[in-house]
Amino acid sequence: MKPIALVTTLHDPDGRQAPLAEPLLPAIEETFEGVVVSATPGSVRCTVELLKRAGAFVLQDGVPEGWGTIGLARRQALEVAARLGHRHVLLCDFDRLLHWLTVAPDELPAVAERVHAADFVVLGRTPSAFDSHPAVQRETERLANHVFALVTGQPWDITGGARGLSSAGLEAVVSHSRVASLGVDAEWPILLQRLGLRVEYMETEGLSFETADRYADLIERCGGYGAWLTRHVNTAAAWSHRLGIAHEIARAAVEAAARKLTSAPVTGSPAVSRPPDYP
Numbered sequence: 001m002k003p004i005a006l007v008t009t010l011h012d013p014d015g016r017q018a019p020l021a022e023p024l025l026p027a028i029e030e031t032f033e034g035v036v037v038s039a040t041p042g043s044v045r046c047t048v049e050l051l052k053r054a055g056a057f058v059l060q061d062g063v064p065e066g067w068g069t070i071g072l073a074r075r076q077a078l079e080v081a082a083r084l085g086h087r088h089v090l091l092c093d094f095d096r097l098l099h100w101l102t103v104a105p106d107e108l109p110a111v112a113e114r115v116h117a118a119d120f121v122v123l124g125r126t127p128s129a130f131d132s133h134p135a136v137q138r139e140t141e142r143l144a145n146h147v148f149a150l151v152t153g154q155p156w157d158i159t160g161g162a163r164g165l166s167s168a169g170l171e172a173v174v175s176h177s178r179v180a181s182l183g184v185d186a187e188w189p190i191l192l193q194r195l196g197l198r199v200e201y202m203e204t205e206g207l208s209f210e211t212a213d214r215y216a217d218l219i220e221r222c223g224g225y226g227a228w229l230t231r232h233v234n235t236a237a238a239w240s241h242r243l244g245i246a247h248e249i250a251r252a253a254v255e256a257a258a259r260k261l262t263s264a265p266v267t268g269s270p271a272v273s274r275p276p277d278y279p
Contacts, residue, residue, distance in 0.1 A: 001109040002116045004164075005086035006032040007077045009070065010039040010047065010094040016214035018047040020098050025054045027101050031108055034086055037094070038077035040065040057084065064180075067245065071184035075177055082170040088115050089170065092123075092162040099213055100206030107206050115164030119172070119197035122189050123164060124157030129208040136234045137209075140242040147250035148186050151257045152193070158185045159249065160207040172197055176261060182245050183252025190256040 006028065012018070028035065035056035039048050040063055052058050059080060064072050074091060081089050090111060092100070100107070114121050124130075130138065141159040149155045161182075165173065172192050179187045193199045212219065215228065222228040 001031065002112045003033045003088065004112040004115055005034040005036065005081055005084075005089045006097065007036045007074075007081045007086075007089045007091045008038070008094045008097055009073055009077065010037050010043050010051070011065070012044055012047045012094075013040075013042045015044040015046050017095055017098065018044070018050055020214060021047065021050060021094075024098055024101050025050070027105065028097075029054060031101075031105075032090070034081075034084065036077050036081045036084065036086075036089075038063050038073045040073070067241075068181050070182050071177070071187075072180040074184065075173060078165065078170050079174045082167065082174065086170075087167040088112070089165050090115065090162065091165065095214065096160075096162065096207060096210050099208070099210035100204075102213070103208060104204065104206035107204050111164060111202065111204070114200065114202050115166065117198075118164070118169075118200040119166045120169040120189060120192045120199045121164035122156055122158055122199070122201045123160060123162035123207065124201060124203050125160050125207045126203045126205050129203075129205050130157060132208040134209070134229050134233045136238045136242050140239070140246040143243075144185070144246040144249035144253075148190075148253045151186075151253045152190060154201065156189075156201045157203070158189065160204075161185065162204075162207055163188065164202075168197060178259075179252050179256075181248050181252075183248045186249045186253035187256040190253060191259075191261070194257075194261060 037051050037056045037058045039058055039060040041060060042065055048058055048060060057080065059077060078091065111123065144159050145157055148158050169192060172195055173188055176191050177184060177187060189199050212225065219225055219228040222231055
C-alpha cells in the first residue's frame, strides 16, 4: 500500500468509540504512516488518551465544537498534517474510519493509489452503501448531491465526508477555503477544480452507515434496529436538522462556483442549527 496519513475528526462525548477503536489500533498503525486527530473539547479522555498512546498527534485545545464548525476543524487538522510533512492524506471522521476498517478494509490500498494519482479525491458511496443509511440522511443528502450536480455537471456523492488530498490539495484547501460548516463538502472540490487541480471521484463500500455500530445496547433495548431508527434517528428534529445541513452544502456549492478566487481565506462560521444528538 502506498504511504498515506490519516487525518480524522473525533467527537466522542460518551466514550462509545473507545471500545470499538481499541481492537482496531494495530490496523490503523499498519495502514497509515501517521495519524492527526482533531478531537472536540467534549470528547472523553479515555478515547483521546487511547489515540495518543497509539502515536496519534491529537489536537483538542481550541478545536471548534458543533456542526457549524466541522469544516473549520477539518481544515485545522489538514493544516497540521501539512506542517508535519505528510504529502498524501485520507480525511475521514473517526467513527466512519472505524466502520470502514471493520467492513471493507481491503478498499484502503486502492484509495491510497487513487490519492497518489490525484490532488483531491471525493470519496463517495456505492449505491448499496448509500442506501444503508437511514431515510433522514439518504433523502436530505440526495438534495445536496443534486445541487452539486447542477452546479458542476458531476453526479457525485459528496456528502460522505471522506476525502483524499495530495500536498497540493492540502495547500489549496488551507489557502482558499472560507466555509466553516459542512458546506466544505461542496466548497472544496469546486474550488480545487477551479484552481486547476486534478479532482477525481471514487465510490466505496466502506462508507456505509456507521452510527449503529456504537449503539448495539440501545438498539437491543428498543426492540430492534427498526424501532431504534424510528425512536432515535428518523425523528422530526433530525429531519429539520438534516435539511439545514443539506441547505448549507447546497448554498456552499453555488457560492463556491461564483466566488472570485483572489480574496484571503476567512474563518467565520455561518449559523447552522445545533443537531439532535444520536440517539
